[in-house]
Amino acid sequence: MNLSDFLKQFVSFPPEELEDIISHFEKEIVQKNKTLVTQGQVCNKLYFIEEGVGRSYYLKEDGKEITQWFFIEGKFMSSIESFFQQVPSLYYLEMLEDSTIYSITREKLDALFAKYHDMEKFGRLLSTEMLTRVVNKLNALQFQTARERYDYMLTEFPNISNRVSLGHIASYLGMTQETLSRIRRNDSPKRP
Amino acid sequence: MNLSDFLKQFVSFPPEELEDIISHFEKEIVQKNKTLVTQGQVCNKLYFIEEGVGRSYYLKEDGKEITQWFFIEGKFMSSIESFFQQVPSLYYLEMLEDSTIYSITREKLDALFAKYHDMEKFGRLLSTEMLTRVVNKLNALQFQTARERYDYMLTEFPNISNRVSLGHIASYLGMTQETLSRIRRNDSPKRP
DNA sequence: TGTATCCTTTGACCTATGTCAAAAAGTAAA
DNA sequence: TTTACTTTTTGACATAGGTCAAAGGATACA
Numbered sequence: 001m002n003l004s005d006f007l008k009q010f011v012s013f014p015p016e017e018l019e020d021i022i023s024h025f026e027k028e029i030v031q032k033n034k035t036l037v038t039q040g041q042v043c044n045k046l047y048f049i050e051e052g053v054g055r056s057y058y059l060k061e062d063g064k065e066i067t068q069w070f071f072i073e074g075k076f077m078s079s080i081e082s083f084f085q086q087v088p089s090l091y092y093l094e095m096l097e098d099s100t101i102y103s104i105t106r107e108k109l110d111a112l113f114a115k116y117h118d119m120e121k122f123g124r125l126l127s128t129e130m131l132t133r134v135v136n137k138l139n140a141l142q143f144q145t146a147r148e149r150y151d152y153m154l155t156e157f158p159n160i161s162n163r164v165s166l167g168h169i170a171s172y173l174g175m176t177q178e179t180l181s182r183i184r185r186n187d188s189p190k191r192p
Numbered sequence: 193m194n195l196s197d198f199l200k201q202f203v204s205f206p207p208e209e210l211e212d213i214i215s216h217f218e219k220e221i222v223q224k225n226k227t228l229v230t231q232g233q234v235c236n237k238l239y240f241i242e243e244g245v246g247r248s249y250y251l252k253e254d255g256k257e258i259t260q261w262f263f264i265e266g267k268f269m270s271s272i273e274s275f276f277q278q279v280p281s282l283y284y285l286e287m288l289e290d291s292t293i294y295s296i297t298r299e300k301l302d303a304l305f306a307k308y309h310d311m312e313k314f315g316r317l318l319s320t321e322m323l324t325r326v327v328n329k330l331n332a333l334q335f336q337t338a339r340e341r342y343d344y345m346l347t348e349f350p351n352i353s354n355r356v357s358l359g360h361i362a363s364y365l366g367m368t369q370e371t372l373s374r375i376r377r378n379d380s381p382k383r384p
Numbered sequence: 385t386g387t388a389t390c391c392t393t394t395g396a397c398c399t400a401t402g403t404c405a406a407a408a409a410g411t412a413a414a
Numbered sequence: 415t416t417t418a419c420t421t422t423t424t425g426a427c428a429t430a431g432g433t434c435a436a437a438g439g440a441t442a443c444a
Contacts, residue, residue: 058331058335060335066334066335068330068331068334080320080323080324080327081323081324081327084320084323084324085320085324090331113313113316117309117312120309120312120313120316121305121312123316124305124312124315124316124319127316127319127320127323128272128276128277128319130323131272131273131276131319131322131323131326132272132273132276132277134323134326134327134330135272135273135326137330138260138326138329138330138333139250139260139282141330141333141334141366142258142260142333142366143250143252143258143366145400145401146400146401165420165421165422166421166422166423167421167422174333174334174335175401175402176401176402176403177421177422177423178401178402178403178422178423178424179400179401179402181422181423181424182401182423182424184422184423185423185424337430337431338430338431357390357391357392358391358392358393359391359392367431367432368431368432368433369391369392369393370392370393370394370431370432370433371430371431371432373392373393373394374393374394374431376392376393377393377394385444386443386444387442387443387444388441388442388443388444389440389441389442389443390439390440390441390442391438391439391440391441392437392438392439392440393436393437393438393439394435394436394437394438395434395435395436395437396433396434396435397432397433397434398431398432398433398434399429399430399431399432399433400429400430400431400432401428401429401430401431402427402428402429402430403426403427403428403429404425404426404427404428405424405425405426406423406424406425407422407423407424407425408421408422408423408424409420409421409422409423410419410420410421410422411418411419411420411421412417412418412419412420413416413417413418413419414415414416414417414418
């Protein structure tokens with residue numbers, strides 16, 4: 001999905017607004033393993049992924065990486081609270097495949113929010129949608145077993161497992177790689 | 193904190209806009225244990241708490257209640273994804289103290305979003321703020337021990353523990369009441 | 385001011401998941 | 415196709431936190 005179609009999903013922009021908005025994004029081709037943002041740095045870009053996969057991850061004191069979120073094509077990617085509150089990012093942002101992305105700076109985005117009421121609405125709807133998705137994950141982590149959390153993930157990110165490593169998925173789900181491997185072994189989808 | 197001050201924290205509304213906006217809210221005095229929304233029902237009001245505490249909770253198959261969020265005075269309260277996506281609520285909303293709240297329907301709120309660009313901006317900022325808070329809890333649940341999660345909660349909701357029951361807090365933190373009781377017993381604040 | 389009800393603590397025991405270590409299976413590079 | 419490296423699986427063992435049951439404390443109301 002391209003950026004224009006994505007924007008139109010949320011708000012029916014007049015064509016000339018849409019064109020103006022899109023003209024403020026910059027296309028970037030990035031390679032697998034490229035780090036977009038480092039822990040401690042303020043993230044001042046919002047990215048739209050046209051093609052590819054990325055993740056945000058947190059580095060623990062003991063050096064272990066904890067995946068916080070996956071971002072796939074047709075979605076926005078950012079270190080959310082760093083971008084919106086302009087505070088140092090707790091996370092790294094990294095691409096996991098060769099990808100085509102479009103980026104916009106905080107300044108330009110704010111200008112668009114101020115210029116177009118429609119854009120402000122888009123921003124609001126995008127936030128609430130993301131909020132919904134985060135709440136779903138929260139529920140999974142708060143009251144589900146390891147097995148159920150794995151099932152949740154398959155609905156949130158279908159076939160992500162062919163694209164990213166087991167270790168990344170395990171930490172995303174708040175479990176170890178060994179536990180996830182054992183869950184997969186008994187892989188009849190859970191029936192209650 | 194009252195509604196007017198809360199709105200002004202996010203956006204500097206012109207006085208007449210502010211007045212118009214506030215006039216669409218309805219004041220309600222509700223008693224302790226009042227249920228505002230039931231699981232399965234679409235939540236079509238957003239509440240502002242002027243005084244009091246509430247919570248959202250989920251009822252598991254085995255009848256156990258799991259607190260999902262606490263809402264205190266000076267904050268908005270709702271079954272977020274039910275209100276914004278107009279789908280049946282997964283949660284109950286309940287007040288835990290006698291409270292003074294202000295409510296607005298989805299229709300009226302949408303009309304205000306459409307009427308005032310400033311209000312749309314307020315909506316966007318409110319969503320991103322809530323998103324940030326939810327992400328913080330997500331992190332706590334995803335990679336912290338029971339003890340650390342308890343410490344996290346004390347920063348997110350200082351002295352909530354004097355106002356709501358231990359069982360509510362425990363389920364909010366994804367642990368049993370017994371575990372929380374044991375954590376509290378050894379209550380020297382964790383030093384790393 | 386006693387009685388019923390609810391909330392919190394404690395103890396004994398159990399289990400899901402983590403930890404550590406090594407083997408096996410993939411993947412890439414030469 | 416051999417070598418080196420990364421990822422996944424497996425096994426043995428450890429432990430945080432859950433479960434169940436009962437005893438204390440609070441609180442409310444009659």
